[in-house]
Amino acid sequence: MRARPTLEKVAARAGVSRATASRVVNGSTRVAPEIREAVNRAVEELGYVPNQAARSLVTQRTDSVALVFPEPATRVFSDDPTFAGIIRGVSMEIEQADKQLVLMLTGTPGGYQRVERYATNGHVDGVIIASMHGTDPLPGLLSRRGVPVVCSGRPVLPGDLPYVDMDNLGGAERAVRHLLERGRRRIATISGPLDMIAGQDRLTGYREVLRDSDRRSIIAVGDFTRESGAVAMRQLLADDPEIDAVFAANDLMALGALRTLRDQRRRVPDDVAVVGFDDIPAASYAEPPLTTIRQPTVEMGRLLARMVLNPEETGQIVLPTELVVRGSTASRPPASVTPRGCGGR
Numbered sequence: 001m002r003a004r005p006t007l008e009k010v011a012a013r014a015g016v017s018r019a020t021a022s023r024v025v026n027g028s029t030r031v032a033p034e035i036r037e038a039v040n041r042a043v044e045e046l047g048y049v050p051n052q053a054a055r056s057l058v059t060q061r062t063d064s065v066a067l068v069f070p071e072p073a074t075r076v077f078s079d080d081p082t083f084a085g086i087i088r089g090v091s092m093e094i095e096q097a098d099k100q101l102v103l104m105l106t107g108t109p110g111g112y113q114r115v116e117r118y119a120t121n122g123h124v125d126g127v128i129i130a131s132m133h134g135t136d137p138l139p140g141l142l143s144r145r146g147v148p149v150v151c152s153g154r155p156v157l158p159g160d161l162p163y164v165d166m167d168n169l170g171g172a173e174r175a176v177r178h179l180l181e182r183g184r185r186r187i188a189t190i191s192g193p194l195d196m197i198a199g200q201d202r203l204t205g206y207r208e209v210l211r212d213s214d215r216r217s218i219i220a221v222g223d224f225t226r227e228s229g230a231v232a233m234r235q236l237l238a239d240d241p242e243i244d245a246v247f248a249a250n251d252l253m254a255l256g257a258l259r260t261l262r263d264q265r266r267r268v269p270d271d272v273a274v275v276g277f278d279d280i281p282a283a284s285y286a287e288p289p290l291t292t293i294r295q296p297t298v299e300m301g302r303l304l305a306r307m308v309l310n311p312e313e314t315g316q317i318v319l320p321t322e323l324v325v326r327g328s329t330a331s332r333p334p335a336s337v338t339p340r341g342c343g344g345r
Helices: 008-012 018-025 033-046 050-061 081-096 111-120 138-144 168-181 198-212 226-239 251-263 281-285 298-310
Strands: 064-069 100-105 126-129 149-151 162-168 187-189 218-221 245-248 272-273 293-294 316-319 322-323
Touching: 008 018, 018 064, 033 281, 064 081, 064 298, 081 100, 081 298, 100 245, 111 138, 126 138, 126 298, 138 149, 138 218, 149 218, 149 298, 162 168, 162 298, 168 187, 168 245, 168 272, 168 293, 168 322, 187 198, 187 226, 187 251, 218 226, 226 245, 226 298, 245 251, 251 272, 251 281, 298 316
Parallel strands: 064 100, 064 126, 126 149, 149 162, 162 316, 187 218, 187 245, 245 272
Antiparallel strands: 293 322
């Protein structure tokens, strides 16, 4: 078996000291160009591969970044493309920087302690935390221990932690105004989890628009899953059968609401108009196609990665959202016209 090339052999081939060869391999610029070229040529000829552990001791960097989801695996790898969009954006940027991405979940007992140990023991150069619930202690804890941290979504508690968020408030306001402009008068909402900033902001946007229009709020709470949207829609119709519109705080819950409306023979949009939030691929294939608020999750992931890779350039960024109008909020037909069901039987 051929012996693995060593740094000493590289130095001998290049005609330099081991210390000089080490500086070149570890990226030091304090070496003359001709010497750097000789060392790099020797590395290539010998097939030398640096020992990453030893290199980390010198550079104090691991070239790895952790992406942490405080969620169980069943949620992260469910049919919600929002998580996939963030992972895609982060991984694209990390790969472009020639770094390694480590995906970690904290949805099980002991998960927080495991991530804390891993990050504070120097295994990663920074941590991105996505999908935070409540007053999550992990971002502040890691930051106080000197680990660069960036949050996906604004933390519930105010502070100086860097984050990238969506304009959840403005997006919800645009959705509800759109329903008002379509002539809808009894507009309900299926909110997201109220321990998440996205759920809170989207509910606030809904309430503020209805308050300004002198209409009452009609609220059911979901958990961003399709099934919770179906259950919440049944609850809303049981509590107020005259509902003629619903704003769901994400597309999966909106798709669940569409299923319930079909089951109860409510025509969409003739009887009940529906708006979601996210613009996941399934939204345009729904029956009828779903009006929704588009949010750039892949761009969010890329920005999160850039910020954790460049801690000196971090800040607090809010990305814009966009109303995408489709068939689920078509204008109500005149009273003299018998509507044809788009989503009923």
